[in-house]
Amino acid sequence: MKSIRIENAAKSYAGEAIIHNLNLTVPVGSFFALLGPSGSGKTTLLRLIAGFEQLDQGAIFLGDDEITTVPAHKRKINTVFQQYALFPHMNVFDNVAYGLRIKGISENILEEKVNYILSVVHLEKYRYKSIAQLSGGQQQRIALARAIVNEPEVLLLDEPLAALDLKLRERMLLELIELQDTLKMTFIYVTHDQLEALTVADYMAIMDHDGTIQQVGIPKLIYENPKNSFIASFVGTTNLFHGNLLSNKSGHFEFFIPQLGMFELASTGEYPWVRDGATAVMSLRPEKIEISKTPLFNFSNMVEGFVKSIVYHGRSTQYNVQLINELVVSVFEQNEDHFPQEVIDYDDHVYLYWQKENVVILES
Helix, strand or coil: CCCEEEEEEEEEECCEEEEEEEEEEECCCCEEEEECCCCCCHHHHHHHHHCCCCCCEEEEEECCEECCCCCHHHCCEEEECCCCCCCCCCEHHHHHHHHHHHCCCCHHHHHHHHHHHHHHCCCHHHCCCEHHHCCHHHHHHHHHHHHHCCCCCEEEEECCCCCCCHHHHHHHHHHHHHHHHHHCCEEEEEECCHHHHHHHCCEEEEECCCCCEEEEECHHHHHHCCCCHHHHHHCCCCEEEEEEEEECCCCCEEEEECCCEEEECCCCCCCCCCCCCCEEEEEECHHHCEEECCCCCCCCEEEEEEEEEEEECCCEEEEEEEECCCCEEEEEEEHHHCCCCCCCCCCCEEEEEECHHHCEEEEC
16 A cells, blocks of 8 residues: 655646646555535546546656556556446456456466455345346445456545435445555545535545645545635534634633624634634534523623524534524534423524633634
């Protein structure tokens, strides 16, 4: 297994820049997620790493070896696509063995390798079944087995679960984590689904609509401390409040929102733009907010509003509350945590509370 390093990469199609001056390092042996909206260039980046496309400028390294101009079939990198492209006329064993046979591997070694990989993906009992007899999840695992039986240094996964239903997708995510942990192979996983990325990744990179990487880090860091409003909104769900930073008498900053008032902050971070009177954005995750019809006194901040809509999610409930300034705030609450004596309904007058430590201040 090896790392991937990309330096000053640029790629255009028909004069339109898809990726420009991109730098990225994927740590060796990591499960790395590339997350971004449709059209952000994440699949293009994956194809450049695989060798299916060529850079206009820049360089790609596999470990210490530059592979920028190395043909795709000579790179120790394999790809699993959204469409699995299995051979329908071959059984499971022959689908997985195909690449080894092309390489001229002897049949006894080939059989040993294929049987081992089928056991890793828990399909050893299906080795002689036809592809048509397999479910979508089983076909996905065969596509994975075919990609990893050749022992690549890096495995690329281009939205491999997009065609599966929700329950199967959830199960396959856990199986992918187990598979990567077993193989200790570098996985690069492309998705536009935030939950998928947060579930599987050791590290993740967030790409914006312009093909620029906005932030790289572990999922918890990116979720809890997004670099900007785009990341705060794209990775999970958040409430954004626009206002101004104001210094109080003790020298600490507070956050003023027109029509709502002043709110306490634990920290604003050490950034050049942080100053008295600076415009800023306050990000507050819905699960960090408490909702009640009863006034509470053990929270740093409070606003009032009226319940505009309620969405039941089973384990949790989402309340959308309209404030006096007409901003609608989303609140997620685990159903077992709600005050048992309260039933919150449409049009109820409610109080929203949050601790100052749960606020993230971002540049406007």
